[in-house]
Amino acid sequence: MARPEEPLLARVDSDDSREREAEEEDALLTGERNSTSPARTWKFWREIGLFAWALIATTALILLAVVLQKQSDERPGGGRPGGGDTDTDPPSSSGKRNLIMMVSDGMGPTSLSLTRSFKQFQYELPFSDQLVIDQYMIGQSRTRSSNSLVTDSAAGATAFSCGKKSYNGAISVLPDHTPCGTVLEAAKKAGYMTGLVVTTRITDATPACFAAHVNMRSEEDRIAEQLMGDYPLGRVVDLILGGGRCHFLPNTTEGSCRGDSKDIIKMGKKEGFHYVNDRAGFDKLKLGSAVSLPLLGLFADTDIPYEIDRRYESDIYPSLDEMAKTALHALSAATKDSDKGFFLMIEGSRIDHAGHANDPAAQVHEVLAYDDAFASVLEFLEKDSADGIMVSTSDHETGGLATARQLHPTYPDYLWYPGVLANVSTSAERLAQEYFKFRSENPNGDKAGWVKKAIIEELGIHDAKAAEIVEIIDHPETSPYTFADMVSRRSQTGWSTHGHSAADVNIYSSSAKDAAALVGNHENTEIGEFLRNYLDVDVDAITNELKEKGTQFDTLNAAGEKVSWMGRVADDGERLDGQDHLDHYHGDFKKHKRCNICG
Secondary structure, eight states: OOOOOOTTTTOOHHHHHHHHHHHHHHHHHHHHHHHTEEEEEEEHHHHHHHHHHHHHHHHHHHHHHHHHHHHHHTTTTTTTTTTOOOOOOEEEEEEEOOEEEEEEEOOHHHHHHHHHHHHHTTTTOOOOOOOTTTGGGEEEEEEESSSSSSSOOHHHHHHHHHHHOOOOTTSSSSSSSOOOOHHHHHHHTTEEEEEEEEEEEEHHHHHHHOOOSSSSSSSSHHHHHHTTSSSSOOOSEEEEEOOGGGGOOTSSTTTTSSSSOOHHHHHHTTTOOEEEOOOOHHTTTTTGTOSSSSSEEOOOSSOOHHHHHHHOOTTTOHHHHHHHHHHHHHHHTTTTTOOSEEEEEEEOOOOHHHHTOOHHHHHHHHHHHHHHHHHHHHHHHHHHHSSSEEEEEESSSSSOOBBBOSSSSSSOOSOHHHHHHHTTOOOOOHHHHHHHHHHHHHSSSOHHHHHHHHHHHHHOOOOOOHHHHHHHHHOOOGGHHHHHHHHHHHHHHHOOOSEEOOOOOOESOOOTTTGGGGGGEEHHHHHHHHHHHHOOOOOHHHHHHHHHHHHOOOEEEEOOOOEEOOOOOOOOOTTEEEEEEOTTTSGGGGGGOSSSSOO
């Protein structure tokens, strides 16, 4: 008969084991320890040692984790990417908070490389030196619009303001030409204070997308009216600082670029706006400590000059940093006793223009100016008692910038020369303005002599070629491009376009922890979603209100035809982005009243 299988763990008793069991029973009965218990073996002590080592190692790891977390929490703005911050929960929706949205219009990743190397060269810094903004990168944004892989600023900013994709040229309007509510409008409705700070025209695409709705971005006259409250929601912006005065002045006034005789500044004053229009007026604001809201500050007829030029005219124009500080302190003071904070959009607008012009010297100074404002926002958030966050990104990249250039058919050397940019003292745009002025005042003057001298003194170029001089004399209308290209070639800076590119752009934040939803690679609309979620505001309700009330603001044209309050829809074949000529700022000058460099 087969023996039944025993369990694998069955114990087979030996004579020794049976004897030990008997002795243990006697000890239990008598209460006396058995003196014949076996001695501790080496195996026993080894196990004790391993246990002790594991306990010590575990304790050390816990202590190290606590120390690292404490160091992370003590950094300005909380955790940074790569610092072990894995908390993806959104911040609590309760409590007062401020949100600063910064837009570096046209700034792609290479803009940072260009500027960083320039700064290191200019100030003799080590190659490890970084810009302030470099230390706060948390992700990247994909920028395509609804109708093109290459977006424009209107569609790009609509993605931020509405959290929706739209076509190039749309100012907070969807592809079906219905309005979409914006985070600024929803914030105002919820009790937040609001502001816009830019270095371009305040009626330009990016600022317009937060507080206006038009079918075509070129309708800047209409945008100016809406910013002053002449649209379904009434006034929604408490503070406006930037350029673009010409769109607020009636066309009977010098410096106006409006198509009608409406006085938009007068309209704004009726809505309660306090108006300042020059450096003296700005200085009286005392960087925000002497501001009465609502405030309209327009400091240039069109765009505030490039920083490379403005730095010599600081007695005329405030800097982006000065305007940002003024807005931050003014809005903070205005919400001191409120349970709501503020929403502020700050745009480094002319980084984009430098890209359009392919002007590397103007570009680096614009990025440095943006970096200064970025640092000031961080300082404000660190010192302010209310909770707050800053999110920074670009609507797109402009120029297809590269810190490399193929100058000859042969295989190139691996070189780039930031020192060339350090020799430049003016923008190509400003040099062209001076050139047009000379030609206008001296029709028979020595053009070649003027150009040669200007190139040496303003661009720092001593090896100008005869063909370059001839190009500037024979084709003055494209002289801004020629001046810029002379600098680009000698610094070996490359450009692939005078327009925008489809490159991904960086996302930055004052707190990687609070902006955890934006860590990594995202669609630009996700930035808009984050903004509304952070403030806990209802943007969809604003959209419904715009649709319900909008028809009351429709008008009739001279022919008796109904015109939407959002303006006309583009004709077939008409460019929706407003860029219907060589370049919006330097091309066919007769097409724009606000030309800065016309003869």
